Amino acid sequence: MLDLWYTENWSKNTKFSIKIKEQLHSEQSEFQKIDFFISEEYGRFFTLDGLVMVTEKDEFIYHEMITHVPMATNPNIKKVLVIGGGDGGTVRELTRYNHIEKIDMVEIDERVVKLSQKYLPFTADKLTDSRVTLFFQDGLKFVDECLDESYDLILVDSTDPISVGEGLFTTEFYQNCFRILSKDGILVNQHESPYFEHFAKEMKKAHDKLKNIFPIAKVYQFHQPTYASGHWLFGFASKKLDPITDQKKEIWESFNLKTKYYNSDIHCGAFALPNYVKEKLEK
């Protein structure tokens, strides 16, 4: 019997391994190494440059938490920009809102989208929704060339700043996001993790930049067991709306969306950070 394991270095001294049945695909695109696997425990999953991005078992956690927290803060969001997110999971969650009119998705690596459509239909199958437009280009350049107040919501569903996602963690990028957001605009971004030092450093840097640009810049957490330490974060930055005091619980619940992780209590609970995380963010 084949004893095949995918192993990821969560830190120099920590490894996480998944037993796999089969490697479905492997290629080096123009931007990164892309691999798809099948496993018993996690179903299908894919990695970029040797880091798990999406598993069939738990992708719902990440995709619900990046989407529904801002959507329940401002249920009037109509125009959305997704940066990254080539697997389609974030777009899938957005398309569940009938009142969203436009979803532009800017993914630098067309291969991630094409391969996700082939191997991960459970995340990618809403990329063909009529409201979705795909742009295969650099997100940094896209926001730079964008008109003022073009979007109500920007979701940055990126890799870590050490790889192709680097530009999406810069002051220049965040400033352009601010400019192209409407007056109630919200930016939610992949915000790394507090537990291992190399991720915590990037978490702190992102937060410092965001709070210098946006009047409201908070961080919220979720349990994502297939990411390093299982303790992962999103940033919530906005021009005006506060995710706690402006939460529209009743309106969101009236949408009747069935979710597996997100609910109105977690909406608030996720912003309750441990002291050690707050200290790393603020010091």
Place this chain on the structure above:
Amino acid sequence: MLDLWYTENWSKNTKFSIKIKEQLHSEQSEFQKIDFFISEEYGRFFTLDGLVMVTEKDEFIYHEMITHVPMATNPNIKKVLVIGGGDGGTVRELTRYNHIEKIDMVEIDERVVKLSQKYLPFTADKLTDSRVTLFFQDGLKFVDECLDESYDLILVDSTDPISVGEGLFTTEFYQNCFRILSKDGILVNQHESPYFEHFAKEMKKAHDKLKNIFPIAKVYQFHQPTYASGHWLFGFASKKLDPITDQKKEIWESFNLKTKYYNSDIHCGAFALPNYVKEKLEK
């Protein structure tokens, strides 16, 4: 250079590995296999039957969350029973409250205590506090022989029900806990994890038993990266007090305890469970 790794099977198809510098000690006690290690990333850590119990890096999370949630719900707690917890971390957190008068700790395996005192002074050094009495005996038998209303708080800091901790997950044990608790009494217990199926099964069983015995039986979560999936739970069962509506925020904060994980916001936030966890608990 020595390339030595401690590896734990989080599930049949998932492994978690820590690079270690040195194995400090290994023995088979009357009850279980006990091992102590030194690592760069996690400092000193120890395992029972091949499962991480305590690491120097993150033990504060578990020990703060098991202790301060009930103490902030009833700041008048004076008599405490700890079952298990041989490393001493739970007792250490309890001794920080000057108004606690009595701490009885019942640990079945004296070797865990003796070895923790030798190798883990950072958790064990308050076991000599004058309010602490150590009983090296079976927790199940201890509570059975105990007088009614002997304690205000019981903390069950046990291993999983698949090993020596099995008796501490039985209806008989919970019934005796109820009987020996005072009228405001609270029981907090190690409550397994929702993510991997074998832990989730035990989580569900424990919750079913507790809610049949205690008028209030809730579950709260925390991020413990060195436990399987990083998503771990405590049960909060009580005769009268609700952890959310009876939280004594101001009183607890007036104690001025410096904590690294727990705070008054997390006290509530931790009870906001994901939908998939609630469904597994209730189904």
